[in-house]
Amino acid sequence: MHYLDHAATTDLRPEAADEWLRVAGATGNASSTHGAGQRARRILEESRERLAAALGCEPIEVVLTSGGTESVNLALQGLWRSRAEGRTEILLPDGEHHATLDTVAALAAEGAGVVAIGLDAVGRIPVDAFAAALAAEGVALATALVANNEVGTVNDAAALAASAAAAASVPLHLDAVAAFGHLPLSFAALRGEAPAGAGLVALSVAGHKIGAPAGTGALVVARTARIAPLLHGGGQQRGLRSGTQDVAGAAAFALAAELTVGEQVAEAVRLRRLRDRLAAGIQERVPSAELLGDPDPSGRLPGNAHLLFPGAPSESLLFLLDVAGISASAGSACQAGIAEPSHVVQALGRTETEARSVIRFTLGRTSSDDDVDAALAVIADAYARASGSSIRGR
Ligand SMILES: Cc1ncc(COP(=O)(O)O)c(C=O)c1O
Known part of the structure; x- marks a missing residue:
């Protein structure tokens, strides 16, 4: 074949599979205070640090999820539900992944308006049109692909992020699921000196696209982002994603990310x-x-x-x-x-x-x-x- x-989806990296097995064999909930829990917590937080290094962000900004779809949903729904008063429009380029399209469609049923941005003939988001739409009144949030997952066209993510940073209080989510591991990517560099809560505030990635197990992923969420959780419960991960954390998945994802970014x-x-x-x-x-x-x-x-x-x-x-x-x-x-x-x-x-x-x-x-x-x-x-x-x- x-x-x-x-x-x-790509092949599971053998190193990631070994790492998953090694860590999954140990008992312990990373939220427990006893020794077993603390051992799990150490592995989890080390994994978060290694992921942060691979993504160019701070460890606290890494919210572990089940993959790209969850990350995109958390970003878009979370930003929408924390939007500034009086702002209802979502800036949506054509040709986004269904995780984005269908989430925005669901938010439209909650009252969101959609401002569509057409692509050029090669599938790239025109930066001028994006910037002009961001400057309009009433924009609650914007989203864009770093690279299109179908035709592979790479967007000028730095220019898109800079235009969002320039537009007063518009938060931007970037879907980097197709790009991560294939292009150089740094959340901090893309975010630059954007004001609190505006510019690039969230970035989605998925583990199974880079040789980590399916069911792993992350949303990078800037410290100053205003974003409501989808899952409520134990308050793990800054309260943005409650639930017992997948320590073995995090360790395997971190190793796959480190190896992929290194290569x-x-x-x-x-x-x-x-x-x-x-x-x-x-x-x-x-x-x-x-x-x-x-x-x-x-x-x-x-x-x-x-x-x-x-x-x-x-x-x-x-x-x-x-x-x-x-x-x-x-x-x-x-x-x-x-x-x-x-x-x-x-x-x-x-x-x-x-x-x-x-x-x-x-x-x-x-x-x-x-x-x-x-x-x-x-x-x-x-x-x-x-x-x-x-x-x-x-
Ligand atoms: C650009 C993009 N965004 C989001 C997703 C959804 O990711 P997942 O399959 O990990 O849920 C994909 C998956 O193909 C994708 O290519």
Whole structure:
């Protein structure tokens, strides 16, 4: 099997698995005052420190969660429920992940208004439009992806954060789930000298995207952020996320983060080469295939190659690739077995039919030339067969 869907989830790092097993074997609730509890607490707080170092923030700013979806929900719901009086608008760029879109939709039912920001043709949030929308009256909060998880386009997160810092009292959440481990990332550097409660105040990451176990994640929450919890109870983690903490998960996440961030620069070079070879090889074999996202390879996530295959339904291509031993994705939500047209591809100005004819290949730590060769060996045949099946009349 050749796994080219690392953006969905990537291999558990063996070191993280060992660390999880080692720590999970010890008894103790990190909130207990006895020796066993204090031992657990020490491991937990050391893990928080190591995560903070990997994320460029202070340990106290790391709120451990169950993953990206929970982090995004805590940020958006928490900021909305603590918003300044009279402010109701949420600034929402097109092409965000469903964790964001659906949370904002739920908040709209509570009275939130949505200010949409269109993407440019390569999938990037235009900084000018974002800044102009932030300056409008009544903005309660803003959110943005550091990098788009489907087409891989990297946003100018520093400029987005600076414009939020300049807009009086608008807090910004950044979704770094797709970017963490693939790009240099520092919460403190992005936050800069933003005033209390404004500018970048929250940043989401997920463990399973970097080789930690699924079920681990974090929301970085600035000390001065005003944010209401989703979970009420024992008051753990600054009262922002009550509940007994997952010490083994934290230890495994911290180790995976440390290793991934340490390897990030060299790994980006390695993945870019593989990714560019894959994209060029596909376009050689399927000349009508079009690479989406930023044509400048450094403007996309290092392991991301997202292609439009005109006339070939995504699900047919995915099926044929899967049968040939290649795991990829359409990069869009799939409910009850029916692939939705990608809202991200449509946000690039593409038609619904085009948005149903895309494949996202994503490479990661265990990817090799062998995986690229295997995909290149079957793509022309898969395309020929898939484009024979109609995508009309649906
Ligand atoms: C950009 C982005 N945000 C949020 C999420 C949700 O993260 P999780 O699957 O860890 O809940 C994902 C997952 O694919 C993502 O890519």
